[in-house]
Structures are given as structure tokens and as C-alpha cells.
Amino acid sequence: MASPYDAIVVGGGHNGLVCAAYLARAGRRVLVLERRAVLGGAAVSEEVFPGFTFSVCSYVVSLLRPWILRDLELSRHGLRILPLDCSFSPLPDGRSLARWGDPERTRREIAAFSPADAEVYPEYGRTMMQMGRMVKPLIDAEAPRPTSLHPAHLLEILGHGRRLNALPRHLRTRFLQMMTMSAADFLDLWFESDVLKAPMSVSGIIGTYQGVRSPGTAYVLLHHYMGEIDGAFRAWGFAQGGTGAVSLAIAAAAREAGCEIRTEAAVERVVVRGGTARGVVLSDGEELHARAVVSGVDPRLTFLGLVGAEHLPDDLCSRMRRFKLRGSSGKVNLALDHLPEFTSRPGIGPHMRGDVAIAPSIDYLERAFDDAKYGEPSRRPYINMVIPSLSDPTVAPPGKHVMSCFVQYAPYHVNGGPQTWPERREAFGDTVLETLEEHMPGLTAAVLHRQVLTPWDLEQEFGLSEGNIFHGELSLDQLAFLRPAPGWAHYRTPLAGLWMCASGTHPGGGLMGAPGALAARAMLAEGSL
């Protein structure tokens, strides 16, 4: 039977859309099927309460690959990035630290806590950039294949080795150490002030079930610098209209290239015949066929949910069962009548236009993780808060505000089981408000509406297995040629015609677009499409 489509993409998250856009631009007939009524997956804007538009999940744009931005002409399709100029951390003792785009201003702020750290800080940034340049080619290309004896693959690995070799020796050592150290230990190599180290360390734990003292978290600090290296736009920013604007711009680029996109079209299963994926069946029974099916959902859902173990090798199935997802983050979105001030830095100043980290000390962050280790939400969580309405008036009615709070830890596997999260949801929201209230008195009273998302909700509503925001932990054993499983790390699967293109593949999660684009590239290169 001739099918009207070359490829069906399951899931309209940003990666699915990026993949679809690249395939469509190469002249392929592509259909995207999204279960929800809105596009974007975890990169979505929704007017949850009248007049208030939330970046429901993902809230800052920092990792989006600049070449994708250019290839798909996202600016022409309406994407505007509003830079974030400050990282602010209030402290319980009434002091606070703000790090600014302006290095001199940052130096003065840090010097109040440690003159030595203020001196080292720019040096640290430069070193991280240098090391980031090492990693960049890795995230912009397919994962290396260390066990392959193919000359091209060996040469590629040699190339990575050469780049590492070209670093000055002390940098190379730092880089090798960083691969396996904890964020806290790594920052100890540079800085003395806890007040500085704590908010810096958190980029190592975002989305993981790890603490800042857990080895392996230092490496993620690098990703923070990736945007700056590209120089295409400022490292951190909001998308005007909320993060969903990124997805909508990608969708516009895809549609322009002829891609068809359907929402409220939930895929029930992948049609497999003769070891080959032939199409999909929707929840309403409709069957659609294509020469390739590309999964834009996470690997466990793809293999065990949509394909089914009966069509797959046992080894892959058991790997998927133990694939580490165990989400640890939640989100609280607030609609505010007015904006209260921070006790530690009064006034509605520029420090509130950046991201605000409730991360007063390394021990505070580690304690938050300790609670989660034993199955409880953190009594005092790490919170990363932004107030997009200060920079983007389109997201709230005049004079009102939206506040987005990313919260860790909220372990999916909470004591009593993940299905008890609905009963814990409001208590979790209260903990977040109580924590913020300590820094921002009057906040609770200013709340008009609140949306609390637990990892359970992220799973139920957004299809993120175990609520993992990255479709799988970004730990060394699940990265590169091991993501999502050894042997299946290059967007291919054991089934002919079935591909993967989302965050559960190399180079991983975050609003990056690279998995989608690299998957499209691999599919086109194979020539069967």
C-alpha cells in the first residue's frame, strides 16, 4: 500500500518538530502527531489562567544550537530571545549576591564575600569556555563509537583525542577531572566562598537525581557556557511569549516546508510487520502508514509503550526497564497580583529580571538532596525562579506578573509510591511558597493563581516517563554512545524503519534541538527515505 508519508514523527516536542522541519526541507513528506492540544512538549507556553501565559515547563533558553536557529530561520518565524542579564541569590542572613553581564559589576559583588574569588571568577569563565570548545563538536555530531573498528570511526575518536591533546596540560587535567568530579569538589578547586559556589553548583544538578556533592555533576557545569561560546545570542534568555514560542517558530518553519502537523492525535502504538515499523495506530483507531516512524518521545515510552517488548530483543527491553529516569524536579507557576520585593535587596530592580536561585549554601543544596534520596520532597528545596513578565509584558495583564519556579527535589519515587503525588501536590506547592516567603515576604498574599506540577504530573500530562525532564538522566553511563542503550545510540533502533529523535538520544535533554536535527541528518544520510 502506498503511503502518503515518508515519515511520521510521534510527538510534537521541539525535537520532533526540528526533525520534521529538516526532513520536510529535504523534500520529504512528513506528518507530526502530537497528543496534546498544544505543540511544544516540555517547551510550551499556555495561558493557564486568563491573561497569564506560563512557560509551563522549560523556562529559559540557553542551549538551543545556533546552527539550528539559522538553518530553520527561526527569527523570521517569529522567535525573539530576550536576554537575562543577572543571576541573583538572596541569603537568609539578609545579604545577597548578584552576578551580572558586566564583569566589573560582578567582581565588586563577589569581592564583598571573597576578594580572592572575585579575582578568580573571570579566569574560571575563560577556562570553562576553553573546555567547552572541546565538547562542542561532540554535541553537534553523532556520538563517537569507541568499540567500532571502522577507520572513519577510529579517526573520529582520534580527532576528539587530538583536540583534548591540543589543550594546555593543566587545562587537560582539569577537563579530565571535571568529567567525573562532583560540582562542589570542582568548584572547591577555584573558589572559597560558599555563597558563590552554591548558586554556581546547581547547574550540575538540574534534572538529575544527584546532589551537588555527587561525583559526575561537575561536567554538566560546562553546558552552562555552551551558549556563550557560540556568541549567537546571550547565554541565557527568555523567548518572547514564553518558551513555547521556540516550538511554534520551529513548527512554522516545518509547515512552510510542507510538513503536516496534527494535534490531539495520540499515538497508541507503532505498527510493526516483519520486523519493520510501517506506521502508527492512533488512540481513536485510525491507522497511518509511512516508510519511517520517528519517535519524539522518551526511549522507555517508545520501546516498551508504543512498540512493545514482543517486537524487540530482550537485552534492549531489560535495559529500557532499568534505564535511569527517576525524575526529581517539579514546577510551580504563579500568577501574581503584584510583585513583592526581596528583603535582602529591596526594590523591583534589574536583579529580578534575571534568574533567582534559592541556593544559599552547598550544605543547603545537599540537604535538599538527602531528603529526596530517602524518598521525600526536600523540606527546603533548591528553587530557580524567573519573573518573565518583567521583561516580556505579553505574558501577564498590565501591572500583574507571572513567576516561574523550578524546584528540586521532588522525587518521582516518593515514599508511598508515585501515585500518591496528587495527595502531596498542594503540600509541595506550600513548601515552595514558604521557602520563597522567607526571602520575599508577602509573596503568598500576592498569589492570584498557582499551578503546581509534580513529577507525576509531568508524566501524566506531558508523557515524560517518571517525570524525567531530560528523557533520561544525563549520567556518564547514559550519555553519548550509551544513550539510550549501547548499540542503539545513533537514532536507529532494532526495527527497520523506526528511528528516535528526542532528548533520550545523544546529545541529550534540554531545549537544544540537536537530537532532532542529528536524527534527521542520519535518516537522510541512510538513503532509505
Added chain:
Amino acid sequence: MSGSARERFDCVVIGSGINGLAAATVLARAERRVLVCEAGERLGGTAAAEEFHPGYRTVGVHHDAALLRPIVTRALDLEHHGLSLRPNPAPTVLAGEGGARLVLHADVDRTREGIAAHSKADAERYGAWRRSLDRYRPLVERLLDAAPSDPFDASPSEWGALARTGLSLRLLGSRDMTELLRILPMSLFDWLGEWFQTDLLAAGLGASGLEGTWMGPRSAGSVFTWFAHELSRGPEAVGGPAAVARALLSAARSAGVFLCTDAEVRRVEVDGGAVRGVELADGANIACEAVAAACGPRRALLDLLPPTALSPEEADAAASIRCRAGIAKLDVALAGPLELAGADGPPVERLCTAESLDTLERAFDALKYRRPAERPWLDVRVPSHADPSLAPPGHHVLSILVHNAPAEVEGGWDEARRAELATRALDGLGVHAPTLAERVVATRCTTPDQLARRHRLDGGHLHQAERSIDQALFLRPDADCGRYATPVAGLFLCGSGSHPGGPASGACGLLGARALLASRQG
């Protein structure tokens, strides 16, 4: 040191621990005139036997004597010097909650029978797990027994060794190689969780991988340290570490090594970037061209060298060597054997009280906040069964490593806090051994701060530097000194702060001394 003060040696070895003695012997056998300077009153470092209560002796601060590398035993003919080895060590009893027991035997099938009582599935998998380890062992042993190479900075003479290591990795086959690369950076919690459901078993198998680290079982990379520890296990020295030290001393003496105690090295004299001699605490000067430092690397690099000997970057790297201690030592004199509730059969020689992975994790949590563990887990040995001379007839000694206790606690360690820690440990053991309390004759609890003072251990850390991936191989203890040589010509590091590091393997001394001999100063 009177008399020999004006003497000249080819090489001075700092520290008479297992690694120092191994290094000295290797050097002396290569016709070098070697002097070992030991600051303490006894030779043997942390392996020296001690009388901790009249009539009761230890087998050393440490007690596991199955980690001595066979290359050391062979190279130094330790069996000719009185060392006897038993291939199969005594079984380890894992004591769990509510009287749960599990015994780990050297024999896989016997162990499986015991596991089956807890979980049939685990018993099945245990065999497969052990077989997978056997496949990795040759590669791990190859790495442990050779000086590490820096793949980015290898000299042509090292290319061969690197190629052989690469080859043995490849020889594992694509599947095992991928699997090894996958699991090494993982946490014990995740890795053992993939294999076993019985928490007592996972905790008992995993516990030893945490020794000498600053990690809990959920810390990524703990599989790596576990591999380095467990896959280096070989035949056990009868008589414990003290017996190893005795054999090494005999080998050193017969090779013509000069040994002196109460001889603390205060400075390493450097001139023109090269070692010229050492100065002792009593003011004596000893000229030499090479120094093999088997004390901790921080001490050697930061305390003993003149401040200008290292560049600021090198000094910075040395100051970044992490050695946060986590273990206290408890010696107990007992009027009778250690009897477990409801147990018959042979007497208990080894016991581990880590009832679950969370027990290990919580003990580590305490360390993070600079507190001793609320409920410490214990690695217990009863060396007096194999060597009854350690205690009066019918009596016994327990050697207990108490996990975890930091080197610094809030308010500082004092007698009351030490006694409290000992009580917590003995109460924990008493749950499994009801007769314990009435049999205790005496106890001595040595906390890391005391280990630091008495045994001059950097930070009170038992391996001179934490074990972790980023302080392993050619990065141990730091990138400048990862292959025994230091930036100062003639100064070599050869204590457990160097590769292969960790437990009392003797290989650090052996490989360090060989590196010294291969250098110009040798």
C-alpha cells in the same frame, strides 16, 4: 640518628609503611645504599603491630591483608621471608536487621546456597555476576600492576604499554568492553541494584568499595573504586598486615637497607631543582640524590619541600589533592570469642554490619556535615583466631573499622566524643552479639584526627589521598606526580597516595622505586 649523620646515601625513603619498605628493598637490591627514615617509634607504618592493652595486640591499624599484590610478593620473595598466604580467606558474615544473616564464602556455590534463602533470583544472578567480574579481572590487574601512562603525554617507550592496555580492553569483546565503560562511572547503588534485590547482599558486597573514598553508595564512580579494591584481592597473608610488614622488614634487612625509627624528615633539601638531601627533625643532615617519599603526597610536596621548589601551578595542584578521612579504628580486647546470636558453626573471623545500602548512605551523610555517623556500620575482624598469640589464652581481639567519622567534628574531637563513638559502635555490634558487652575487657578508639597525628597521615586519611576516578591512574595523586616522579628531580612519591594507591598493596612502593631506578637520579 647519631653516628650516621654525616653519612651519604643514594636514596632516602621517607616512611616505613608497607610501601616504603617495598620501595627500599627494590632500591637496595639494585645496589643502592638506602636509608629508611621512620618518624614513629615502630617500623611498619599503619601495618605495624601494637599492644593496645596489656596482653592484647593489634595486627596493625588496618586489618585486611588480602590486598597485597602478588607482583610484590614475588618480586621481593616475601614467602622466603616468612610470609605465608592462604588462598581462601575466612568467610565474611553479613549481619542484617532482625537477625538476618548471609555468609560470603570464597566458594561461589556455597555462597549461592546462602543467598537462595533470601532470594532465589539473587542466588541465580550471583554466579553470573562473579563470572562477569572474572572477565574484567585481567584488565584491572594489568592496570594495577603497571605504572600508569598518561595517554595524552606518553613517551614512545610507553606506547607499547598503552597499546597492550588498549588491546586487553578490546579483547574483552565489544559487548563486555561497552559494559565495562558503562558501569565504571556508575554508583554502587545503581549497579548492584541492577543485579540484586536483597539489600543485605548488595550492601555487604558493595561496602568495601567505599573504603578510602569520600563517597556513599549512591555516589557515581563508586563502582570504579570498588573494582580497584575488590579485583585487587588475592591470597590473604596469615597474621594480617603486621605479618606482611615483618616479611618486608626481613627482605629489606637482607637487601642491606638501613632502617631508623624516631627519625622524622623535616625537610627535603633542594638545590637547582634537584634533591640534595634531607634534614631530620633533630637537625641531622643526610646527603642523598634521591628521595622516595612513602608518606602522604601533600606532606611530601607541601610540607617537606622548600616553598620555592614547586611552581605556583604545581603547588596549587598539590594543595588540591583531596584526603578527607572517614574512618575511625576501634580495637577491642575480649574475654572470649565474638559470638553471634543463634549462630553455630565455625567462629566468626569477619563480619560486616552494613544491613542495607541506606545504612552505608546515611553513614556517609553524617560525614558531609562533619559529624560521626549516628549508626555507624562496622567492618569487623577477629584476627586472634588465626593468630592466638595476639591475646591471652581464650581471649580475643577485635579489629573494627568504624564508618564513618570525619577528621574534624564541630567542637573538635575529645575523649567524651570518642567514647560516644565507641559506644555507638559497640551497641551496634551488640545487637548481633548479645554476649559482647559482658566480654569487653578494654577498648581503644582512634579517630581520624589521632591517626593523622600518630601515623602522620595527611588529613587522617588511610590511603594518603581519597580514592576516586579523578584521583586515579596517572592523575594520582595529581597530574604533575602521576607517574611517581615529581617536578623536583630526584623526588619520587611511592606511598599509597600514588598509583595503584588505596589498600596496602605494596605496589605503589614497588612501581615507584622502579620509576626512580629508571630515571637519571636512579
